[in-house]
Amino acid sequence: MTKFEKKENDMQNAFIEDELLEYVWVATEERGNANTEAMSEKFGKETLKVVLSEMIEKKLITNHNSVIHLTEAGQKKAMQIIRRHRLAERLLNDVLGVSDEVFERGACQFEHFINEDITASICSLLGHPTVCPHGKNIPPGECCSHAKRKLQPVFGPLSRLRTGVKAKVVYISTGSQESLDFLSSIGVVPGLAFIVHHRKPSLVIRFGETQLALDDDIARYIYVRIITR
């Protein structure tokens, strides 16, 4: 095996290790245990054997009569993977409006590449959600306990903002080219920072010298990130 092949191989196994940790976590959550028989169907007998013995050596799991349990270290690691996976699901589902089967695939890849800091940012952006779109628990992170008192999302449609809130346009979700053209012609484009001048009787935002009244019908398609409330 060349050095490169070895690296590839190690990466592949790390990837499978993550998937296995996740699998054991979910199987335990759903059925109370995880057995190797069901796993070898999913991962292939040979691969499973290699990766499982590596994981036993690393003290991430134990294997008693083909029933796999997570050790404390394994549990900790799996919890982080599950957290990333379910937050990714929320992000893709709530923010990007990605459909169920697409996000299932997307989330599975995503969770391997986002680090702790990004995970915390996503969690804060979404208001520290406690369940995934399928209603399963999202294990809380450190950011969640810091934020216990103000569990409001920092991201959402402009139509939900109150007077005085400062925010920045992140994206515009309308499928209508006409609305997009209209909004960009009046300067409402991603990146625009503004303040909600007043909310009633109609929504008026202010940026620079400009004051702009927006219909709720349009404002609910404009997604913003709150800067200060």
Ligand SMILES: [Zn+2]
């Ligand atoms: Zn889910």
Ligand SMILES: [Zn+2]
């Ligand atoms: Zn959080």
